[in-house]
Amino acid sequence: MSRILFIISCFLFVSQSTFINDLEYLTEINNNVVIGIFTQPSDSDYVDYPSSQYSYLAASYVKFVEMAGARVVPIPYEADNSVLEKYFQGINGIIIPGGASELDTPTGPSKFTKAVAYMLNRALQLNDAGQVFPVLGICMGFQTLHYIISGYKTPFLFRVYGENGISHSLENGDRSFALYKDFDDDTYQLIQTNQYFYYSHNWGVSPDLYKKYPSLDTFFQITGTNQDSKGQVFVASMQGKQYPVYGVQYHPEKNIFEWKVSAPHSYLAVKVSANHIDSFINYARQNTNQFNEEQLKKAIIYNFNTVQEKNASFVQVYFFKNGELNL
Ligand SMILES: *[C@@H]1O[C@H](CO)[C@@H](O)[C@H](O)[C@H]1NC(C)=O
Numbered sequence: 001m002s003r004i005l006f007i008i009s010c011f012l013f014v015s016q017s018t019f020i021n022d023l024e025y026l027t028e029i030n031n032n033v034v035i036g037i038f039t040q041p042s043d044s045d046y047v048d049y050p051s052s053q054y055s056y057l058a059a060s061y062v063k064f065v066e067m068a069g070a071r072v073v074p075i076p077y078e079a080d081n082s083v084l085e086k087y088f089q090g091i092n093g094i095i096i097p098g099g100a101s102e103l104d105t106p107t108g109p110s111k112f113t114k115a116v117a118y119m120l121n122r123a124l125q126l127n128d129a130g131q132v133f134p135v136l137g138i139c140m141g142f143q144t145l146h147y148i149i150s151g152y153k154t155p156f157l158f159r160v161y162g163e164n165g166i167s168h169s170l171e172n173g174d175r176s177f178a179l180y181k182d183f184d185d186d187t188y189q190l191i192q193t194n195q196y197f198y199y200s201h202n203w204g205v206s207p208d209l210y211k212k213y214p215s216l217d218t219f220f221q222i223t224g225t226n227q228d229s230k231g232q233v234f235v236a237s238m239q240g241k242q243y244p245v246y247g248v249q250y251h252p253e254k255n256i257f258e259w260k261v262s263a264p265h266s267y268l269a270v271k272v273s274a275n276h277i278d279s280f281i282n283y284a285r286q287n288t289n290q291f292n293e294e295q296l297k298k299a300i301i302y303n304f305n306t307v308q309e310k311n312a313s314f315v316q317v318y319f320f321k322n323g324e325l326n327l
Contacts (some may be wrong), residue, residue, distance in 0.1 A: 042319065058099075061317070073296075074301060094134075156213070180276075256314055304320070
């Protein structure tokens, strides 16, 4: 019996030692984290909420952040930089969600991309000044980060097949990926053999893009890949080499909160997804930006109600009238 306990305690020690040594990860200085999540133009299938007048945010991203012990403010993509700056001053990290918005237009980056670029540049400046300000892009958000860091080079995506609602195990994974910090070693093994990562994308980022547009290779390190049904390799996740900027092509929030799609909801799939956001929020705990009380009261997501939009692939959606989120 005592021998078994000894073995178990050794395992605990081994599996935790990786992040006990990571002092940076454990340095919490702010336990009142507020995360900004970008809105995006409403979809043409949401007939009651025309994109000329409304933006939206899927509630799953909000819940995902809240389950990790942080609060959410929606960031209005349509706002001008002076409004975005007020948001930036109050938040401790940004999430750029998935969706189907236009990122590049014939005349250059879209309004959405420009708003994300403003916040990303502010985040990089703060990090350059020695503070931590983490950024996470999911699916379309992951693609947006590539577009911006490439210097708005096009094309930056290629067509992928059989990827609209499919789960993959991790291939060519990097154990040092910041969003895997909370994984114990067993979990890290399991994601390589089990299909927990849920994908819903028609376009992907090729690892070749990092050779074509060298600024990507300078900025990002690829931390995992997958293959579509034609065997084409695409980037599954990446992280900044010098900055806490992270991206996943897959959808960890859907494993826990979306039920209109086939994302795996098993105990381990849910745990793996939760580990992603727990790690991200722990980086945000190192940032000390803070809204004043009046601004936070105005900006916080609690002021808004969700809608069960029939045409959405999301269980619940928030809609915002353009200008409604101006601070
Ligand atoms: C869903 O989309 C269809 C086709 O665009 C449209 O006719 C219908 O009114 C939409 N329903 C809602 C609730 O938006």
